Amino acid sequence: MAQTIKELLGLDDEMLFSNALKARKGKRPILWSPNVINSACYTVPKCRHCKWECFKKEDKMPDGRRLLDNILWQTEKIIATGAEIMLMPSGWMGYTVPDYFCTYIEKVKERFAITIYGLFGSIDLNSLLSLKQAGMEGYQCGLESPNELSYRYFRPGGDSIADRIQTMTFVKEAGLKLWSGFILAFGLSDPDIEKGIELLKSAHIDCLSIQPFVPYPHTALASESPTNPHYWARVTAAAGLCIPDCDLALSENDGAYAAFGGQTGANVRSIFLNETDLQQK
Numbered sequence: 043m044a045q046t047i048k049e050l051l052g053l054d055d056e057m058l059f060s061n062a063l064k065a066r067k068g069k070r071p072i073l074w075s076p077n078v079i080n081s082a083c084y085t086v087p088k089c090r091h092c093k094w095e096c097f098k099k100e101d102k103m104p105d106g107r108r109l110l111d112n113i114l115w116q117t118e119k120i121i122a123t124g125a126e127i128m129l130m131p132s133g134w135m136g137y138t139v140p141d142y143f144c145t146y147i148e149k150v151k152e153r154f155a156i157t158i159y160g161l162f163g164s165i166d167l168n169s170l171l172s173l174k175q176a177g178m179e180g181y182q183c184g185l186e187s188p189n190e191l192s193y194r195y196f197r198p199g200g201d202s203i204a205d206r207i208q209t210m211t212f213v214k215e216a217g218l219k220l221w222s223g224f225i226l227a228f229g230l231s232d233p234d235i236e237k238g239i240e241l242l243k244s245a246h247i248d249c250l251s252i253q254p255f256v257p258y259p260h261t262a263l264a265s266e267s268p269t270n271p272h273y274w275a276r277v278t279a280a281a282g283l284c285i286p287d288c289d290l291a292l293s294e295n296d297g298a299y300a301a302f303g304g305q306t307g308a309n310v311r312s313i314f315l316n317e318t319d320l321q322q323k
């Protein structure tokens with residue numbers, strides 16, 4: 043069977059998708075759901091694709107640190123959906139996370155049996171060790187893009203690819219599960235994709251997600267075309283075949299991405315509470 047991403051992307055749809063489904067048959071299905079700790083972000087200038095900036099502008103997301111009570115309330119709702127993993131993201135707060143991140147995680151773990159992944163951008167080893175001690179089991183740190191030019195096109199400020207690779211190393215050093223991937227957009231070539239997959243493979247990731255770019259209103263990239271869902275599904279399926287032992291996660295759960303996502307063999311899917319639920323707190 044073909045092994046390199048180049049060879050895999052040379053296969054026709056039927057062969058690629060049936061290989062992907064066969065290779066991942068038997069992988070346990072897992073649901074994940076987000077519970078935001080803090081929507082503020084120190085990245086300057088802001089990322090040009092930032093959907094949180096859109097949500098804040100449209101008053102669909104509060105700006106800043108959330109109260110612990112709200113986080114606990116949402117955790118209960120998330121558990122009721124059947125989600126096993128709760129992703130607790132924040133905008134970037136610098137390389138050292140604020141102490142209350144650990145307090146929030148501790149309090150969630152005191153009351154609920156749910157696996158927690160953090161998502162706070164590039165952070166240092168001490169922060170990861172403190173978060174682990176508080177009860178966090180895994181950390182999501184995407185490469186964002188394996189190509190420097192593409193990375194700085196949509197992320198003109200903030201941490202760098204090198205920072206992200208360093209954080210991924212720290213995650214494994216801390217004995218945490220590592221979830222990573224990159225955004226399939228902004229002119230990534232097949233060699234870029236190959237480089238990204240090799241990097242992720244050598245980082246011994248536990249969960250992989252290839253994200254499509256989806257434009258949002260009120261952002262600098264609002265007029266850019268979204269990633270073609272068929273192409274995204276092919277790359278996701280091929281990437282999953284290249285790193286067969288890790289879980290394969292989908293970040294989009296509706297529309298064409300959900301339809302094509304079913305062909306990739308992905309076993310980890312997202313579930314989002316609806317706006318009405320979230321507006322109660």
Ligand code: SF4
Pocket residue numbers: 082083084085088089091092093094095132133134163200
């Ligand atoms: S780091 Fe995340 S939250 Fe901050 S501007 Fe970029 S995309 Fe938005």
